[in-house]
Amino acid sequence: MYTMSQAQAIKDIAGGSITTPKGYKASGVHAGLRYSKKDVGLIISNVPANCAAVYTTSKFQAAPLKVTQESIAEEQKIQAVIVNSACANACTGEQGLRDAFQMRQWTAEKFHLQPHHVAVASTGVIGEFLPMGKIQKGIQMLEPGKEEEFAADFQTAILTTDLVMKSCCFSTEIDGKTVYMGGAAKGSGMIHPNMATMLAFITTDVNIESNYLHAVLKEITNTTFNQITVDGDTSTNDMVLVMANGESGTNSLTPAHADWDHFVQLLAKSCESLAKQIAKDGEGATKLIEVEVNGAINDGEARMAAKQIVGSNLVKTAIYGEDANWGRIIGAIGQSDAKVNPDTVDISIGPITMLKNSEPQPFSEEEASIYLQDNMIQIHVDLHQGNGNGKAWGCDLSYDYVKINASYRT
Amino acid sequence: MYTMSQAQAIKDIAGGSITTPKGYKASGVHAGLRYSKKDVGLIISNVPANCAAVYTTSKFQAAPLKVTQESIAEEQKIQAVIVNSACANACTGEQGLRDAFQMRQWTAEKFHLQPHHVAVASTGVIGEFLPMGKIQKGIQMLEPGKEEEFAADFQTAILTTDLVMKSCCFSTEIDGKTVYMGGAAKGSGMIHPNMATMLAFITTDVNIESNYLHAVLKEITNTTFNQITVDGDTSTNDMVLVMANGESGTNSLTPAHADWDHFVQLLAKSCESLAKQIAKDGEGATKLIEVEVNGAINDGEARMAAKQIVGSNLVKTAIYGEDANWGRIIGAIGQSDAKVNPDTVDISIGPITMLKNSEPQPFSEEEASIYLQDNMIQIHVDLHQGNGNGKAWGCDLSYDYVKINASYRT
Incomplete structure (x- = not known):
């Protein structure tokens, strides 16, 4: 844009x-x-x-x-x-x-x-x-x-x-x-x-x-x-x-x-x-999550994949738990309707590359843990399928989300 | 079937x-x-x-x-x-x-x-x-x-x-x-x-x-x-x-x-x-939720609407909180791709009718509260659009879901 x-x-x-x-x-x-x-x-x-x-x-x-x-x-x-x-x-x-x-x-x-x-x-x-x-x-x-x-x-x-x-x-x-x-x-x-x-x-x-x-x-x-x-x-x-x-x-x-x-x-x-x-300011949120997807076949598919990741309860709880669970990101991508080649996906959380050409990369758990303590978490995915780019934003899923939404009458 | x-x-x-x-x-x-x-x-x-x-x-x-x-x-x-x-x-x-x-x-x-x-x-x-x-x-x-x-x-x-x-x-x-x-x-x-x-x-x-x-x-x-x-x-x-x-x-x-x-x-x-x-036996689940949708234009759309309802975090937290929040069910239906006439929807939770022809019905909060203490909750929706029927099953969203998924490493 x-x-x-x-x-x-x-x-x-x-x-x-x-x-x-x-x-x-x-x-x-x-x-x-x-x-x-x-x-x-x-x-x-x-x-x-x-x-x-x-x-x-x-x-x-x-x-x-x-x-x-x-x-x-x-x-x-x-x-x-x-x-x-x-x-x-x-x-x-x-x-x-x-x-x-x-x-x-x-x-x-x-x-x-x-x-x-x-x-x-x-x-x-x-x-x-x-x-x-x-x-x-x-x-x-x-x-x-x-x-x-x-x-x-x-x-x-x-x-x-x-x-x-x-x-x-x-x-x-x-x-x-x-x-x-x-x-x-x-x-x-x-x-x-x-x-x-x-x-x-x-x-x-x-x-x-x-x-x-x-x-x-x-x-x-x-x-x-x-x-x-x-x-x-x-x-x-x-x-x-x-x-x-x-x-x-x-x-x-x-x-x-x-x-x-x-x-x-x-x-x-x-x-x-x-x-x-x-x-x-989502309910119970402790962190803003920004997901950027590059390399989709078009911008619409990049946005779709980004939103699927940021909307995944598993990704949201992992971020709340400050846990570098890139497998959950793979899960969300695999489930989205965006065109994906299972062998060409890169994933990084903040500055840390966790998956390159769909192969797990060694990374420092300590470094990841420090990054995930931040209140603004960036996830970056490259699908290597084309020139489509997109972003999506969400928040983590916390105990307070459940509390706010389950207990208002009690 | x-x-x-x-x-x-x-x-x-x-x-x-x-x-x-x-x-x-x-x-x-x-x-x-x-x-x-x-x-x-x-x-x-x-x-x-x-x-x-x-x-x-x-x-x-x-x-x-x-x-x-x-x-x-x-x-x-x-x-x-x-x-x-x-x-x-x-x-x-x-x-x-x-x-x-x-x-x-x-x-x-x-x-x-x-x-x-x-x-x-x-x-x-x-x-x-x-x-x-x-x-x-x-x-x-x-x-x-x-x-x-x-x-x-x-x-x-x-x-x-x-x-x-x-x-x-x-x-x-x-x-x-x-x-x-x-x-x-x-x-x-x-x-x-x-x-x-x-x-x-x-x-x-x-x-x-x-x-x-x-x-x-x-x-x-x-x-x-x-x-x-x-x-x-x-x-x-x-x-x-x-x-x-x-x-x-x-x-x-x-x-x-x-x-x-x-x-x-x-x-x-x-x-x-x-x-x-x-x-x-979903993670942290305390209740099984069964949603039945009737009156969709076909069975596929009925299943789609039922799954949208049972998958809604808002519905899941409401059921966990034993709260008869039919508005959240309306929200989920409104968001599904199933054909809906906004003026002809019936919703009941268990035996209690809450919405009839899209108009809120008076009901006993006490009766609803007693029903919602059960560990098997049935939600019934009639869209009055055709003969399509479908069911979906899920569970409530509890503190333990967040705990299990956020804290495994800590």
Whole structure:
């Protein structure tokens, strides 16, 4: 997608967030859906923003996703997104849909927006109805601002069992002007009582048509958000939404624009940053695992093999146990649908080569043990079948994963 | 595959085993591959038996599987199978292959068999060479017998971290004569240090050509062994081998034979019994989970959905926590490739209906809690899309799973 020299054109903005790009404000309040944590949040743009979104592939898409799709379908513009945690409004039938539309309507009224300029997202318990009185009260309480603490309020309001807030901010030059992109996400913490939901919201002041934005987002999602796995389960509520309000004043970006690649990198950096933060904060996780596969027959197969490895319970428990079990990596590769020659596989964990042309290599157990104590573990595989490359991210599988997911009621 | 009334034609033989069918003996010895447990085993038939085998789909098939395939390819007959635990002889290249052939040769010499009438299987560590001196010594020590303790010796010799032996024995009538089928298996206990390997050996005195036997075995494997999952990982060494020596003296079975269905049931019962024993003894497992999906557009999709549910870490941890989290079942269904209408799904756990036409049903938490304390949990899903039915089996995900797989070296 992007090369190193291009990537240097992207700057990491320390302390930046979804409100750093021009024309965006945010808010997050405690509306009583949870005991004490903030639970209703909003991002709002000065003007209707071009936008793009991708959604869960689950066949049970939750009501808010349907409402958001309907909003975007009308004009491909979003000015605000309203989010609640604690209740996913999923598997809630007709009433759930009415509730999600009502949530959109209240937000439009409060901020004097067209209803179809409002996107809706929810995360939390499946099969329960939204507490609409609290949602209404929460929306009334929202007072968006631009300062760092407003972005933090939003970042907190969307969390469930996540341990940390997830955000990013990058900038680049387009038409000689500095443009910004900010992101906020919630991750793979299991929620009371049902599912891991991934939500990511990205704001930018770049000027780009929605159709181009959508094409790039889809492509980049395949190499970032779709390449993380915590437990292999897909939520009913997953959504990634990008708003581009054009407030930076640059010309509209198209693939023909000289700075097109800068924009693609900007979005790729943002998505990868949020995706890795989500993987790292997986339930019970103690380590981020990054798997890179090279030499597959194409990039898609490389990504598939990488995801199979990082999603293997055996690999995940081995990493948790700080054990250099390359046999489990072989097992995962052998099981993936990627084309493999059983006699030409290289595997290394960190700097240590363990398999070369499918033959076990002697290595220092002590050196391996020291490397595996790190909290970021890299696994590298070369299949020697072609030029396909891909990465995937996940986390280890610990006692706490079982504890969090088995014992919430007891 | 078989109906209730047909299934009644199959008798469960208490205390029966792989040596119950006519003409089979077994043995198991301690050859020093392990500290004290038996580690080399043999099944032998009076005469070369017709046979069929299915193997792991892993791209890294271990050396013994290649040797077994070569043996069977020559004449479709097997008279003995030699098995070792502790070392998988996988990812061992040319030398591994030579070692597996040598193991076959020694067995043929000791028992005066044609080498191509010997099948070889191994289970244990990946990436290490067989200790050939110990293998040779073990083969020399084998003294097969027909009594129950000889079968038990074999059943023990093939185990790795399995907690219990797995065996079965059934009989039915063919041509007015009683025929027997016995089975021994090892399961999904993780082995030091690498993989879960599933091995199953089935003996019968039925008279059937190898090509028919292979066709039926393949079909039945799809609905039994391929429908169990402990952690979603596939071994390099999985193999199911059936020997049919014809010693019962019946006519040769073909699909045109009046008792063909009895034979199909006999094999299905045996495979299902061993498969469920393997699932129940999954690492750290406290409960066997059986998922039945009805109303899929075909049987294949029903099996796919059932396996997705029983393989979900979220479902597995919920069952471990005795928590009636039907939302996680919805999540797994939504993620499977089976055709689903999001508005027509029924879910029940045991006798308790939780979702009807995709609408949450009120149920007694107390009743659910009592049911979930059982050690055999049944989940039933109806998709209302067609007449496809399928089952899958697995186990819960416990602290001990993580412990077994993370801490073996520490």
